[in-house]
Amino acid sequence: MLRSADCGSLRLDNADVEVTLAGWVGRRRDHGGIIFLDLRDRSGVVQVVFNPDPLAGSGLSLESARIAEELRQEWVVQVKGRVRRRPAGSENPAMDTGDIEVMAGSVTVLNRSLTPPFYIADDAGADESLRLRYRYLDLRRPAMQQNLILRHRVVKYIRDFLDDRGFLEIETPILIKSTPEGARDFLVPSRLHPGTFYALPQSPQQLKQLLMVSGVERYFQIARCFRDEDMRADRQPEFTQLDLEMSFVDQEDVLALTEELYTGMIESVAPHKRLRKPFPRLTHAEAMARYASDKPDLRFGLEMTDVTELAAETDFRVFLSTIEAGGRIKGFVAPGLAGYTTAQVRELDSFAREAGAGGLAHIRYRGDGAEILQSAGLRMPPEWHGRLSARMGAGAGDMILLMAGPPARVNVWLNAMRNHVAGLLNLADPDELAFAFVTDFPLFEWNEDANRWDSSHHPFTSPADGEEGLLDGCLSGGDSGGGPGAIRSKAYDLVCNGSELASGSIRIHRRELQEKVFAILGYSREDVGERFRQILEAFEYGAPPHGGIAPGIDRLVAILAGTSSIRDVIAFPKTQSGSDLLFNSPAAVAPEQLRELSIRVDS
Ligand code: ASP
Numbered sequence: 001m002l003r004s005a006d007c008g009s010l011r012l013d014n015a016d017v018e019v020t021l022a023g024w025v026g027r028r029r030d031h032g033g034i035i036f037l038d039l040r041d042r043s044g045v046v047q048v049v050f051n052p053d054p055l056a057g058s059g060l061s062l063e064s065a066r067i068a069e070e071l072r073q074e075w076v077v078q079v080k081g082r083v084r085r086r087p088a089g090s091e092n093p094a095m096d097t098g099d100i101e102v103m104a105g106s107v108t109v110l111n112r113s114l115t116p117p118f119y120i121a122d123d124a125g126a127d128e129s130l131r132l133r134y135r136y137l138d139l140r141r142p143a144m145q146q147n148l149i150l151r152h153r154v155v156k157y158i159r160d161f162l163d164d165r166g167f168l169e170i171e172t173p174i175l176i177k178s179t180p181e182g183a184r185d186f187l188v189p190s191r192l193h194p195g196t197f198y199a200l201p202q203s204p205q206q207l208k209q210l211l212m213v214s215g216v217e218r219y220f221q222i223a224r225c226f227r228d229e230d231m232r233a234d235r236q237p238e239f240t241q242l243d244l245e246m247s248f249v250d251q252e253d254v255l256a257l258t259e260e261l262y263t264g265m266i267e268s269v270a271p272h273k274r275l276r277k278p279f280p281r282l283t284h285a286e287a288m289a290r291y292a293s294d295k296p297d298l299r300f301g302l303e304m305t306d307v308t309e310l311a312a313e314t315d316f317r318v319f320l321s322t323i324e325a326g327g328r329i330k331g332f333v334a335p336g337l338a339g340y341t342t343a344q345v346r347e348l349d350s351f352a353r354e355a356g357a358g359g360l361a362h363i364r365y366r367g368d369g370a371e372i373l374q375s376a377g378l379r380m381p382p383e384w385h386g387r388l389s390a391r392m393g394a395g396a397g398d399m400i401l402l403m404a405g406p407p408a409r410v411n412v413w414l415n416a417m418r419n420h421v422a423g424l425l426n427l428a429d430p431d432e433l434a435f436a437f438v439t440d441f442p443l444f445e446w447n448e449d450a451n452r453w454d455s456s457h458h459p460f461t462s463p464a465d466g467e468e469g470l471l472d473g474c475l476s477g478g479d480s481g482g483g484p485g486a487i488r489s490k491a492y493d494l495v496c497n498g499s500e501l502a503s504g505s506i507r508i509h510r511r512e513l514q515e516k517v518f519a520i521l522g523y524s525r526e527d528v529g530e531r532f533r534q535i536l537e538a539f540e541y542g543a544p545p546h547g548g549i550a551p552g553i554d555r556l557v558a559i560l561a562g563t564s565s566i567r568d569v570i571a572f573p574k575t576q577s578g579s580d581l582l583f584n585s586p587a588a589v590a591p592e593q594l595r596e597l598s599i600r601v602d603s
Contacts, residue, residue, distance in 0.1 A: 194597070
């Protein structure tokens with residue numbers, strides 16, 4: 001070993017011990033011939049002192065004193081020296097090693113470094129594209145090292161936890177065939193079979209189900225998933241899920257295991273986070289009604305009220321035309337915001353418009369509530385306001401925010417507004433993790449653009465107990481009302497602080513039922529045969545009842561690390577436009593490679 005101790009582990013107990021350290025040079029200060037430098041390795045930073053004065057007694061050779069003067073940022077050095085208590089008054093409580101320093105006896109340069117394009121420190125504020133271009137330098141920053149360590153701990157906890165409970169970790173192929181999770185596939189051309197393609201898995205969904213048919217009973221994998229989606233903020237084209245599947249279970253078993261895994265893991269790897277146990281459960285319908293979102297942030301209330309009936313009594317044009325078009329008027333109470341000025345309200349209105357809404361109606365109840373400031377055009381008498389505020393739970397000093405629009409859209413806008421107002425009111429405690437399970441998702445949702453039904457979760461999700469008959473009704477045309485949109489499913493999500501952290505479901509395990517779902521989704525017989533032959537056949541050979549869940553690892557670690565970007569917890573992430581700035585990919589390939597693959601590129 002080139003070293004006998006780690007920089008960050010030295011403490012007062014180590015005083016007078018001779019150590020050999022190896023690491024990177026950080027800050028270096030020259031105080032009239034005495035050189036102080038911060039030496040950094042993965043464990044942390046320690047101060048090293050080079051004092052050439054023979055009276056200092058460090059035994060520093062002239063040669064080493066000369067080298068110390070040459071040292072620059074990010075050079076790699078080996079230092080031999082003695083740990084000592086820092087002179088009184090020079091301790092640094094901000095450093096874990098701040099009570100001691102190392103008096104260098106000698107230094108050897110192991111490697112030099114160019115001047116890095118940004119200073120390697122947590123508060124350096126370097127531009128992100130520069131950080132990604134020089135990721136190996138960015139990852140040297142202590143905060144990024146902590147993120148990598150945290151991620152390792154999370155994954156290690158998961159592996160140990162599931163191993164203890166009889167799960168087997170099984171790898172599944174990356175070169176596979178299209179697996180519908182609702183996104184576009186990444187394709188890989190086959191050289192040996194010209195004109196044909198593998199698809200990278202959007203998730204190992206069918207494979208884990210096939211493993212259940214194989215008798216594995218309890219499977220998991222830290223699985224890489226690939227989805228060629230238009231990049232939204234904080235999405236990556238490849239991401240990591242804990243993929244798991246269990247046989248002979250119902251929904252409650254999967255949720256209980258998931259809750260136990262998350263609570264144990266967080267108590268172990270991020271004990272400073274506050275958890276509410278047990279995790280609350282909300283049905284999808286309840287989540288939408290109360291929070292206008294299927295992934296509500298439950299660290300705060302700001303619950304929604306549908307006031308369409310009261311709105312219908314007004315002569316406010318926006319409300320009336322919305323109601324006529326089948327839309328809803330909903331909103332929530334912003335406690336204590338009655339004092340907002342016109343300019344502040346205008347800012348809220350701009351936020352609503354940016355979120356896509358036509359605007360925002362507001363009412364401020366000032367003074368003892370009798371002074372009512374309402375949106376231009378509302379002009380309602382105090383009696384109406386009395387009923388509105390009673391219905392919404394608003395009091396003196398509060399502001400009511402209302403939005404009008406088609407049911408699904410108004411929820412999207414309101415959810416954005418709810419989170420925005422929570423931010424203004426500082427209601428979301430970053431150290432709290434408000435988990436909840438959202439259950440009873442609809443089985444299908446209408447895709448307006450494509451004019452068809454899509455699976456809300458994925459096509460392998462089982463309908464809720466007793467709802468198979470509704471599928472028959474839809475297929476035979478004898479639908480008793482509601483159509484496919486009214487069928488509930490056994491799909492569930494785990495949400496936390498406004499993010500979806502996991503989704504899963506109890507699956508279909510009978511061919512006949514699976515075929516009905518494919519039929520509602522509009523797959524032709526040939527399509528089904530071509531894409532799903534393997535799973536339909538497998539279901540005919542004694543497929544056990546099964547279900548599972550797939551928690552995302554990237555977002556979870558980001559939340560635990562207290563960073564808003566998942567790129568901070570992925571060693572080598574892509575940019576928001578899917579580029580890898582380090583390797584400079586995607587990139588053109590040599591014409592011979594394309595020829596071998598029988599591919600011609602139109603450009
Ligand atoms: N495969 C699903 C997904 O990736 C999760 C699951 O149903 O287990 O979202």
